[in-house]
Amino acid sequence: MVWHKITWSRRVVQVLSFLFLFYGATLLNLKPQEIKWYSLDGKNQKMAELLYANPTWTQPFQTFLPGRSCRFAGTTGTFRGCLMYFLSDTLTWRPPWKVILPSLALLLGLMVLLARFWCGWLCPIGFLSEMLNEARRFTGxxxxxxxxxxxxxxxxxxxxxxxxxxxxxxxxxxxFVAWSVKKPLYLATCQICPSKLITPLLTGFPVMINLQFPGASTALLVTLFVLLVMFTLLYFSSAVMKRSWCKLCPGGVILSFFNRGSFLTKEKDALRCTKCAICADACPMETLAVYEEKSRVIVDHTQCIQCYRCVDLCPEKKCLTVKFLGLPIFKS
Amino acid sequence: MSAESAAQAQSGMITIEVVDNPSFWDYAGEYVYVGIIVLFVGLFLWRRWAMRKK
Structure with a gap:
């Protein structure tokens, strides 16, 4: 058996990240975070003001980390609130700057430092998607x-x-937007995200899968439900196709803008490349950027999830190098 | 909130938020976070510019 050190390191980090983000509160005996339910109906429209009443500058760090885990992880998970959740919530409720600024600073910091490293190494949904693909390989x-x-x-x-x-x-x-339209569209990203179905089931909180919105527009509800089913099926197609949902994931799309320009870079020495195409075959996002590049040194592509499988499997010595702020951390 | 501003709030008058024993964050919170945001955006744009031909 060939020892691929980056791939194995990544698996260990993925397992730890999955356990921490989905079951961290239970495993580490942390106090579960309070779940605050609020909706956009007339009765509860002031709930956002209550939610963000008396904010402090460090409150976002105590309640959730933007860009981290799913808010549907029940009370077993840690750091509720993913990147899309943060952006949707901010655009809808327009919370005070005391809530927005610390979250945005943390979010931008993580994106500039690591870009889509989150997708390849830390995202629990991406990890499960890869496990589905591993199950396919195991079954032949x-x-x-x-x-x-x-x-x-x-x-x-x-x-x-x-x-x-x-x-x-x-x-x-x-x-002027009607309540019947507002209600199902609140956290629209979550309403169509496969994680809304997968995460509550895995964390033992199926009650979090709420598909009922009394008084909501039926047409809109049906549309969102159809999209949710479609995207969940796309997610489970990862069993036969690599990381199928990740190719569409809105969180990944936002992170992808930072792939070129982040502190992490992937460089290619085209003179050492023998065009064996192992990198093209190994890529979980099925991009050909590394394989096809002939002139540029930096080969970061928007679809790259920084898993460095291409670097791990490349047979040519020093052909591919991963650098953090110019310092080499992985070499082929 | 001080007793005076609490009384103002109850009487419906304009309330001025008074922080007892203000901390560093009360004084400089927004400057710190805006500074961090500007720093990261600046670093990102500088790196994008620096690697434009690489």
Missing amino acids: LARIKFPAWWLATLKAAGYALTAALLFSAWAISWS
Whole structure:
């Protein structure tokens, strides 16, 4: 058996991250965070003001880390609130600067430092998706490769979906929008995210899967439900196709803007490359950026999830190098 | 909130938030976080510019 040190290190980090983000509060005997339910109906429209009453400058660090785990993780998880949750919540409720600024500082810091490192090493949903693919390999099932046009379509759909979700989060704060439209669109990202179904089931809180919105527009509810089912099926297709949901994930789309320019860079020495295509085959996001690049040194691509599988499997010595602020940390 | 501002709040008058024993964060909270945000955005843009031809 060949020892691929980066891949094995990544697996260990992924398992620890999964346990911490999904079961951290239980395992470490931390006090469960208080779950505050609030909705956009007339009765509870002032709840946001209560939620953000008397904020402190360090409150966001005590309650959730933006860009981290799913808010549907019940009381067993730690640091509730993912990147999209933070952005949607901020656009809808417009919380005080005391809430926005610390979260934004932390979020930007993590993105500039690590970009999509979160996707490849820490995201529990991405980890489970890879485990589905490992199960396929174990059972000997053949992998289905995405055709190039399908990958391009998924990428474009990811941008469109992210823009639509952020716009809907902002639009439901407008006073003239009807309550029947506002209610199902509140946390629209969560309503269509596969994590809304997977996380509560894995953390033992199926009650968190709330699909009922009394008084809401039926057409909108059906649309959101169809999207949720479609995206969940796409997620489970990771059993036969690599990381299928990750190619569309809105959180990943936001992080992808920081891939080129973050402190982590992946460099290629084109003179050492023998065009063996192992990197192209190994990539869980099925990008050809590393394989095809001939002139540029830095080969970070928006779809790269910084898993460094290409670096780990590259047979050519020092052909691929991962650097943090110019200092080499991994070499092929 | 001091007793005076609490009384003002109850009477419906304009309330001025009075922080007893203000900490460093009460004085400089927004400057610290805005500074961090500007720093990270600046670093990111500088790195993007520096690697434009690489």
